[in-house]
Amino acid sequence: MHEMGIALEIIDIVKDHLPADKPAVKVERVNVQIGKLSAIVADSLRFCFDIAIQDTPVAGAKLIIEEVPVATRAPTAGPSTSRFLSAPSAAAGPSTCSPAENWTSSPLKLPNKEPN
Numbered sequence: 768m769h770e771m772g773i774a775l776e777i778i779d780i781v782k783d784h785l786p787a788d789k790p791a792v793k794v795e796r797v798n799v800q801i802g803k804l805s806a807i808v809a810d811s812l813r814f815c816f817d818i819a820i821q822d823t824p825v826a827g828a829k830l831i832i833e834e835v836p837v838a839t840r841a842p843t844a845g846p847s848t849s850r851f852l853s854a855p856s857a858a859a860g861p862s863t864c865s866p867a868e869n870w871t872s873s874p875l876k877l878p879n880k881e882p883n
Contacts, residue, residue, distance in 0.1 A: 770808060774815035774830075781825050794828040802835045809834060 781797055797816075801807050809832045816830040 770811040771815040771819065773807060774812055774819045777816065777830075778819055778823060778825050781828075782823065785824055790824075792824075794825045796829045796831050797825070798831045798833070800833045800835045803837045 777797060777799065781794060785792055785794070801809060801812075812832065813830050820826050820828060
């Protein structure tokens with residue numbers, strides 16, 4: 768479960784950004800963005816974070832995870848977005864996509880939103 772290592776790194780980053788001259792600062796939430804193709808299980812990361820923050824300056828903070836969709840762009844087709852990428856089924860017939868080396872993907876930049 769690599770989510771524990773990720774949770775520990777998130778906590779270290781938060782602790783590194785706490786003001787040294789104000790030790791009583793309370794962290795209420797930590798916002799992170801996770802790409803759909805990152806191979807991170809959001810529920811596992813939340814679970815690990817909740818365990819790892821105990822007895823740290825981050826104790827009691829809530830981890831807010833925003834899952835970021837993937838943008839794909841074919842050289843001739845322009846940008847498109849997909850929340851889920853999957854391989855075509857055999858029943859759908861052959862794919863008409865360009866070779867994989869001509870594709871790029873990157874997370875979309877979304878505006879920050881407060882949780883509901």
